[in-house]
Amino acid sequence: MRCLHRHQPRQRHHRHVQDQDRPPHRGILLGGAPAARLLHVRPLPWIGSPAEPTIIATEADLVLLRLALGPRDDSFKTSRQDYFIYHASSTAPKLSLIPPPVLLDNRFIDKQVGILRCLDDGTYIVAALCSAFKRGDLDYVLHLYRSGADAWTCHPLSIHGLVFDPSFSHVTSKVITVGGEAGTMGWVDINDGILFCDLLRDTAELRYLPLPPPLEHKDDMIVGCPGPLRDFALVQGRIKYIEMQVHVRPGSAINGTYASQGWIAATWSAPPTNPWKQGWRQDCQISASHLAVDHNTMNFELLPELGTPQQTLERLHVGLPKLSLHSDDIVCFMAKVDLWDDQNAWVLAVDMKNKRLKDVAEFGAGRTLGISSAYISSRISDYLPTAPGLKGNLKRQGVVLTVPSHKKQTRVVLSNPSWKGGDQQNSGTSMDDKEDNMDLDLDMFFG
Secondary structure, eight states: OOOOOOOOOEEEEEEOSSSSTOOOOOOOEEEEOOOOOOEEEOOOOTTTSSSEEEEEEEEEEEEEEEEEEEEEGTTSSSGEEEEEEEEESSSSOEEEEEOOOOTTTTTOGGEEEEOOOOOOOOOOOEEEEOOTTOOOEEEEEEEEETTSSSSSSEEEEEOOOBBOTTOOOOOOOOEEETTTTEEEEEEEETEEEEEEETTSHHHHSSSEEEEOOOOOTTTTBBOOOOGGGGEEETTTOOOOOOEEEEEOOOTTTTBBBEEEEEEEEEEEEEEEHHHHHOOEEEEEEEGGOOBBBOOOOBBBBSSOSSHHHHHHHHHSEEEEEESSSSSSEEEEEEEEETTTTTSEEEEEEEEETTTEEEEEEEETTTTSSSSOOOOEOGGGGSSOOOOOTOSOOOOOOEEEEEEOOOSOOOOOOOOOOOOOOOOEEESSOOOOOEEEEEEOOEEEEOO
């Protein structure tokens, strides 16, 4: 294991965290102000991987990673991937190789996969819900790997009788872990709803929760893929959902960009137990024009001046909302002046309840196309060690930046399963009683 710990005072200049002749690697940014933690994941030089390691999912002290092997042309095949579980610990972190799944279509989609941490005995389950294309849009296969097992198991499931729309189709874009005694997980389609499954029940079945009605349609709003405008998470015991609308100055949409004319955002929540019976409750709604900037707002000077504070917030291109995991009310948004600027971006921490901007942080956007997937939320910082020379513990749930730029890094972040039945898959991998523990090659930088 190679860990490099650095703590530097707050600076405005850029700092490179890898060799200039190598592409930037994916990483995780953790912790709280004024220092932040960046967990870089990179292949060893002798592996010869055709692609960078990919962080697929995180839950509690676990990170699921995927590493492609062999020729680049085969890197998309699950059979050419190695999957690892990183166990974070302040004393003895480890990296464990798990068996690869065996799939008919030879591929998992990363967004279909999540992790359940079993609290009673410290074990975990990796779960992927995939559509059974040959049967129809209402049939699925649940693939499970239980820690310490020699292979994955698969379980056919169906939602016949739960939805009656013949055009129904569920495309998972995110997996959320609800947990609890039943070990509930949810597979989110950001257009329609959530499929829930209790992994710790003797019998598995799917439940469906449709999304609340969308925000009122406006003639000047952007219409397109809602991915960069919505997010879901479990926050303080409730399932949370946020939706944004971005408004465009009339006549400004040219060549794939536009002039922003403000935005609105609203949050909903639902109970973790039987949410399909109780439904959603709207919690907050804000607009950029009514977002307060006051003497308690931190680091507002990092933003460019585009008029008054409210005009600045309206004219910035804003999207990619991420729900804070440690506060009911805080949501982080990505902001840019130029939608396609690959250098300058910021993260805005907004207090939804009190309708005020709480904090601003710079974010390197060198690997972000427009305002698209750039960071995820994680509680992994609860389980990482304190930086040498720092007092206390930086155990704060934060936003995890999975596609950081090599030019800038954000410095402020607000940031035995019982299963009966199922066909066991022959993974072709021989495993001992425990997973294969390997040395880590993870760099942790403190910026």
